Amino acid sequence: MNKETAINGKSLSEVHASIDASNKKGWRKILAFLGPAYLVSVGYMDPGNWATDIAGGSKFGYSLLWVLLMSNLMALLLQSLSARLGIVRQLDLAQASRNTYSSGVNYALWFLAEIAIAACDLAEVLGMAIGLKLLFDLPLIWGVTLTVLDTLLILLLHNYGMRKIELFIISLVAIIGSSFLIEMILAKPDLGQLVTGFVPHLPNDEALYIAIGIIGATVMPHNLYLHSSLVQTRRIAATEQGIWAAIKYNFIDSFVALNAAFFVNAAILILAASTFFQAGMYEVSDIMDAHKFLSPILGTEWASMLFGIALVAAGQSSTITGTLAGQIVMEGYLNLRIAPWLRRLLTRLIAITPAYIVILHFGEEETGSLLVFSQVVLSLQLGFAIIPLIHFTGDKEKMGQFVIKPWVKIAAWIIAAIIVSLNVKLVINEIQGWLADAGGDAWILWLTVVPVCASAFILLLYITVKPLIGKRKSEKESRIPHGVSTVLELKEAEVFKRIAICIDFSDIDAQTIRSALAQGGKNANYILLHVVETAGAMVYGQEIRDMESNKDANALSHYSQQLIDKGYRVETQIGYGNPKRTIPKMVKSFNADLLVMGAHGHTLVKDLILGTTVDTVRHRVTIPVLIVQRS
Known part of the structure; x- marks a missing residue:
């Protein structure tokens, strides 16, 4: 195992290496690798992009097309670096940062990444709400409220695996692309003027603001975290040839x-x-004005309808990738894992708060400005993700022969310099404007906004120079696959002496017990564990004496007596309350050296409320865990 991942855990562990791409040939191999970039790409066409693109097109015509092209080339290079990091080092960007920087710096980077994800989610909330209003005339405030419910969709898709999520996203991307292809045909653009839009120039400072918004909406920081993790869902051959093939196919x-x-x-x-x-x-x-004016200008109701359908598809597809990015960032920087639905709900609640404030206080007509602002916020976070990424993929010691070439590194640093310099110019312009408008109250800005911006700039300088001047003492060596076999150090198979068995009185109990007995035979000591989860047990713990707890104790004794009669040494223990906390405590008190659990039979609703017991328990114990699936 890669030493780095042994410390940090697998990125998106529930789907890590879940898709086999190692033994495929020809077009099947290409198809096996297709998918991660499509999940990333939806972030490049979310409702925030729509707002900046519409603003740029209506104010400046075709003149900002070159910004889109430049942003796309930037995104392609940076996403390829992100994929390379995940493939070679088997780390996502957040995990690699945690290995390199101090805890204080990592907390700051995590906070900035969360701001970026919340800003992205704000765009998705508004986009979905606007799309529902355009299609069904649903008030915007109700649409914003309904977007909270997409946490259910996230949970449902997670249960079906990564491939199903990718197919769902690709379907939504196809809807968006088809809708705009038809819109383009109806609009009949002037091809001569369109070509001139690829000549770089900025008409004025307002165009700079829109251009930075376009860059932020295109080269989104959370996508760099996302891509470095998603490529690890492919199981590849850990050889030189296998790594290079993965890099090539992920670039395609x-x-x-x-x-x-x-x-x-x-x-x-x-x-x-x-x-x-x-x-x-x-x-x-x-966006709502754009929808309203499209039909009269193009002369067909289909124009507005296709616009609304594509908008809903864009908002829904982006919300899925935002959840995954949030999970990656939190686990990578903080080594903290929470249930995906809870992670999604927290992010969404943070996002809908400014949406509620703007809609209720300023009115629905200000949502367009809020969308553009959210994309500018994204752009301001880019340097904090791009600079570490360049350092990590340009590190010869860590990347070995897979280190990026000098010209790629130079191009990446040029991109970083362009983005950071544009952002610095924007921040200076904005602060100067705020100070001028504040008049006698300018001192408030000097005590709040200016120090915050200065601190962010110092942090940016620090993460730029830190990898160049020294390495963190606790940083671990990574394993670079080199395609050479090594001598295997084989020891006698481990014999388990104290085995804990979780019982839930379902049809998997017999299979769980058989699997446990196969590990220890009649020489081991066994303990049968069961946790009473009634409402009374949650409150009163072991003092509860209700019907279910008594019934469970008798049933556990029945299992125990059967095993004792067959010559096994068995004892039992009943726990009370939350099994995710109680089971690890009982396992520790028994001093078990192996825990055997059956995959639970929770329904979707129970999963939504409690999460998965198996997944939580295995992260809270320090011994091997054998999980028995239903045959």
Whole structure:
């Protein structure tokens, strides 16, 4: 096992190496690797992108198309670095950062990453709500509230595995792309003017603000964390040839998926330029206005309907990837894992708060400005993800022969310099404007906003120079697959002497007990464990004497007596309350050296409320855990 992953745990462990890509040939091998970049690509076509693209197209025509193209090229290079990090070192970006920087720096980076994810989620909340309003005339405030319920969809898709999630996302991407292809045909853009839009220039400072929003909406920081983890869902041969093949096929995946995202973004900007800008409607930066004006300008109701359908698809697809990115960031930086539905709910509640404030206080017409602002916030976070990524993939000692080439590193640093310099210029311009507007109250900004921005800039400088001047003492060596076999150190098979067996009185009990007995035979000591989960047990613990606890104790004794009659040394113990906390305590008190658990029979609703007991318990004990599936 890679020493780094042994310390940090597998990224997205529930789907790690769940798709076999090692033994595929020809087109089947390409298909095996296709998927991760499509999950990443939806972040490049979420409702936040729509807002910046519409604003850019209506205000400046085709003149910001070059920004989209530049952003796409930046994204392709950076996402390829992200994929390479995950493939070679078997670490996601957050885990690699935790190995390199001090705990204080990692907490700061985690906080900034969470801000980026919340800003992204804000765009998805507003986009979904706007899409529902456009299609069903649902009030925006109700649409925002309904978006909380998509946590159920996340949980449902997780139960079906990563491949099903990828197919669902690809289907939504196909809906978005098809809708805008038809919109493009209806709009009939001026091809001559369209070509001039790829010549780099910025008309004014407002164009800079929109351009930075486009960059933030395209090169999204949370996607770098996401991609470095998703590539690890493919099980590959840990050889030199296998690693290079994975890098190649993941680049193909990124190239196809990100160019599809570029087409969608370009189509939105071109649509806005060829309709609103040409009609002299330069202030159409709001998605709802765009939807309202499309049908009269293009002469068909289908234009607005397709726009609304694509918007809902974009919002829903992005919300899934945002949840995965949040899980990766929290686990990687903090080594903290919570149930996916809870993670999703917390992120969504953070996102809907500003949405509620803006809608209730300023009105629905201000949601367009909020969308653009959310994408600018994303751009401001980019440097904190890009700079560590370049350091990690450019480290010869860690990456070995898979280290990025010098020209790639130079190109990546140029991209980082462009993004950081644009962001610094924007921040300075904005602060100067706020100070001028504040007048006599400017001192408040000097005591709050200015120190925060200065601290962020110092942090950025620190993470830039830290890997160059020294390494963290506790950083562990990573295993770089090199394709050479080693001498196997084989020892006698471990014999377990004290085995704990979890019993839940379901049809899997017999299979669980048989599996445990096979590990220790008649020379081991066994303990049968069961936890009473009634409401009374949750409150009164072992003092409870209700019907279920008595019935469970008798049933456990029945199991025990049967085993004793067959010559096994067995004892029993009943626990009370939350099994995720109680089982590890009982296992420790017995001093067990092996825990055997049956895969539980929870329903979807019980999973939603309690989470999965097996998954939590195995992270809270320090001994091997044998999980028995139903045959």
